[in-house]
Amino acid sequence: MIDTDLTFCQSELIEVINLFGKDAENLNIRHRTTEKEGKLVNTVTVSGRVYAYGNLVKAFKDEIERKRLVKRYAKLSVYKALSTHLNKQAPWGALTGIRPTKLAYQQIEETGEFEDFFTSTMKVSAEKTLLTKDVLDAQKGIYVKDDDNCDFFVFIPFCPSRCKYCSFISADINVAKKYVDDYVDALIEEINYSAKYVKNLRSIYIGGGTPVCLPDDKLERVLCALDKINTGVEFTVEAGRPDAITESNLKILKKHGVTRICLNPQTFQDKTLVSLGRSHTAQDILDKYELCAKDFSVNMDLIAGLEGETFEDFKDTLDKTISLNPDNITVHTLSVKRGSTLAEKVSRLDDGQTEKMVEYSYKVLKEKGYVPYYLYRQKYMSANLENVGYTKPNKACVYNVDVMEEIAQNIACGSNAISKKVIDGGRVIHREASPKDIPTYLNKLPQILQSKDKLFE
Numbered sequence: 165m166i167d168t169d170l171t172f173c174q175s176e177l178i179e180v181i182n183l184f185g186k187d188a189e190n191l192n193i194r195h196r197t198t199e200k201e202g203k204l205v206n207t208v209t210v211s212g213r214v215y216a217y218g219n220l221v222k223a224f225k226d227e228i229e230r231k232r233l234v235k236r237y238a239k240l241s242v243y244k245a246l247s248t249h250l251n252k253q254a255p256w257g258a259l260t261g262i263r264p265t266k267l268a269y270q271q272i273e274e275t276g277e278f279e280d281f282f283t284s285t286m287k288v289s290a291e292k293t294l295l296t297k298d299v300l301d302a303q304k305g306i307y308v309k310d311d312d313n314c315d316f317f318v319f320i321p322f323c324p325s326r327c328k329y330c331s332f333i334s335a336d337i338n339v340a341k342k343y344v345d346d347y348v349d350a351l352i353e354e355i356n357y358s359a360k361y362v363k364n365l366r367s368i369y370i371g372g373g374t375p376v377c378l379p380d381d382k383l384e385r386v387l388c389a390l391d392k393i394n395t396g397v398e399f400t401v402e403a404g405r406p407d408a409i410t411e412s413n414l415k416i417l418k419k420h421g422v423t424r425i426c427l428n429p430q431t432f433q434d435k436t437l438v439s440l441g442r443s444h445t446a447q448d449i450l451d452k453y454e455l456c457a458k459d460f461s462v463n464m465d466l467i468a469g470l471e472g473e474t475f476e477d478f479k480d481t482l483d484k485t486i487s488l489n490p491d492n493i494t495v496h497t498l499s500v501k502r503g504s505t506l507a508e509k510v511s512r513l514d515d516g517q518t519e520k521m522v523e524y525s526y527k528v529l530k531e532k533g534y535v536p537y538y539l540y541r542q543k544y545m546s547a548n549l550e551n552v553g554y555t556k557p558n559k560a561c562v563y564n565v566d567v568m569e570e571i572a573q574n575i576a577c578g579s580n581a582i583s584k585k586v587i588d589g590g591r592v593i594h595r596e597a598s599p600k601d602i603p604t605y606l607n608k609l610p611q612i613l614q615s616k617d618k619l620f621e
Contacts, residue, residue: 165178166181166194166195166242167195168194168195168238170195170197170234170238172231172235173238173239176239176260177195177242179260179543180239180242180243180258180260181242183243183246183254183260183548184246187250187252188250191210191211192209193208193210193246194208195208195238195242197234197241203219203221204233204234204237205217205219206218206219206237206241206242207241208241208242208244208245210245210246211249215241215245215249217237217244219240228591228592240258240287242258243257243258244258244287253287254548255289255291255519255547255548255549256288256289256292256541256548256550257287257288257289258286259288259541261541262540262542263540263541263568263569263570264288264292264541264550265296265303265538265539265568265569266569266570268282268296268300269300269307269569278296279293282296291523295536295539295550296539298536299536299537299538299539299552301535302555303560303565306537306562307565307569307571308571309590310589311573311586311587311588312573313363313366313566313571313572313573314363314364314572314573314574314575315366315367315368315562315563315566315572315573315575316358316362316365316367316390316393316576316577317369317563317575317576317581318368318369318370318576318577318578319371319372319373319576319577319579319581320370320371320372320375320378321372321373321578321579321580321602322335322337322372322374322378323336323374323404323405323408324336324407324408324443335373335602337377340602343603344378344379344382345382346606347579347605348378348385348386350605350606350609351389351578352389354577354578354609354613355386355389355390357616358575359392359393361573361620362393365394365397366398366562366566367397367398367399367400367561367563368390368394368397368398368400368563369400369401369563370386370390372402372404373404374402374408375401375403376403376404376409376413376417377404377405380412380413380416383413387416387417387419387420387422388420390420391421396421398424398563399420399421399422399423400424400426400463400561401425401426402428403425403456404426404427405428405444406427406448406449407443407444409452409456411455414456414459417460418459418460423461424462424463424491424561425461425462426462426464426465427452427453427462427464428465429446429449429466429481430442430466430467430470431466431473431481432446432449432480432481432484432485433446433473433481434446436470436472436473446484453488457488461491461492461559462490462491462492463490463492463493463494463553463561464488464490464492464494465496466478466481466482466493467495467496467497467498468497468498468518468521468522468546468549469497469498469518469521469546469547470498471498475517475520475521475524478524479521479524482524483528486528486529491555492553492554492555492556492559492560492561493529493553493554494551494553495525495529495551496551497518497545497549497551498518498545498546499543499544499545499546516547518547518549519547519549522547522550522552525554526552534554534555534556535555536552536553536554537554537560537561538552538553538560538561538565538568538569539553540568569590570584570586570593571586571590572586573585573586573620575620576598578605579602579605580597580598580600581597581598582595582596582597582598583616583620585619585620596615596618596619598612
């Protein structure tokens with residue numbers, strides 16, 4: 165905890181403290197900030213030792229900018245004080261937000277550059293600053309700010325079974341079978357209702373859960389509803405686990421214009437797949453990849469830092485994935501969140517191993533012709549690292565860029581779906597979240613549609 169006079173950003177200051185893990189658990193931390201004559205002064209006291217930092221600031225354009233900068237320098241002061249006190253640095257410095265690239269774009273708009281700001285001001289490592297630059301370079305031609313642009317998202321909350329690391333809102337379809345028909349009916353109603361808000365459609369994305377675990381007739385009903393808005397744009401489906409992919413449902417996806425599939429093995433180690441509660445083998449991944457690659461652009465998700473895996477295990481997984489030659493490979497760093505079964509068992513991950521895995525993926529994927537094109541961070545990530553999507557040239561996923569950079573409207577349907585209205589190129593964003601659990605979503609659908617009217621009209 166921290167004693168601070170900035171209550172509006174207390175939670176984010178706690179996130180900074182959490183960057184230092186157990187080393188900061190027993191420290192007594194107090195923070196105060198003052199604004200006077202164009203200067204912000206932040207004073208941080210760490211177990212009796214005082215650290216003070218001053219930052220010159222220009223006149224604030226408005227209250228939004230004032231709060232943003234006050235928060236930024238408060239977080240930076242706490243980070244610098246703890247870094248000095250503990251003689252410890254974090255790879256992303258004082259940055260705790262989900263989207264480092266969004267901050268980089270903001271800085272470029274304001275000053276024309278971001279690299280010196282990242283390394284000198286925010287204390288981001290040279291390696292992570294270079295990664296950010298690579299991502300911005302890869303997004304050229306895709307990154308477009310236009311408040312009329314939109315993406316359409318559909319959430320299917322069912323899975324064949326629940327993986328131990330998963331903290332997403334999803335349900336075992338065998339247990340939640342009684343909800344499937346009603347959920348599909350409600351989802352189609354929401355899709356049809358939301359179609360009127362589509363303007364410059366950039367992409368369609370069906371996520372989950374594991375959407376293709378729906379029975380074929382139910383999956384096709386959802387796709388038929390989306391036919392009405394699809395103008396031939398990029399169309400992604402999170403096929404997810406190979407045990408849910410069949411020749412039949414792939415045929416249905418192709419029939420309805422799906423262009424991109426996510427096949428997410430996470431690991432090619434059979435021992436790990438068993439421990440995670442997955443009912444498929446590494447060979448099943450290889451077999452289903454061949455089916456998917458015939459007709460679709462394929463993304464494959466991997467996780468660095470899985471419990472019990474060594475660097476050699478991860479290296480073997482990544483090398484096998486590269487040998488398949490998918491268009492996209494996403495490398496996630498394990499994030500052990502409350503709500504996942506794994507969180508109950510894992511108290512601390514081997515940060516050194518995980519960092520080695522992530523560094524290897526960056527090096528070898530670039531050598532093999534992939535470039536990082538989007539990245540994001542989460543709470544409770546091993547080694548305070550990041551998730552990175554890599555792509556072959558001209559194969560980047562438009563939806564991932566739009567959503568991560570928050571530069572287009574996101575019209576989202578289904579339980580736990582979050583619609584976003586983007587104003588002034590993302591400077592202001594209004595959100596409307598649907599209920600997370602399926603029964604509440606079904607019961608509140610009329611109110612959800614009304615809320616969507618208020619958001620987009």
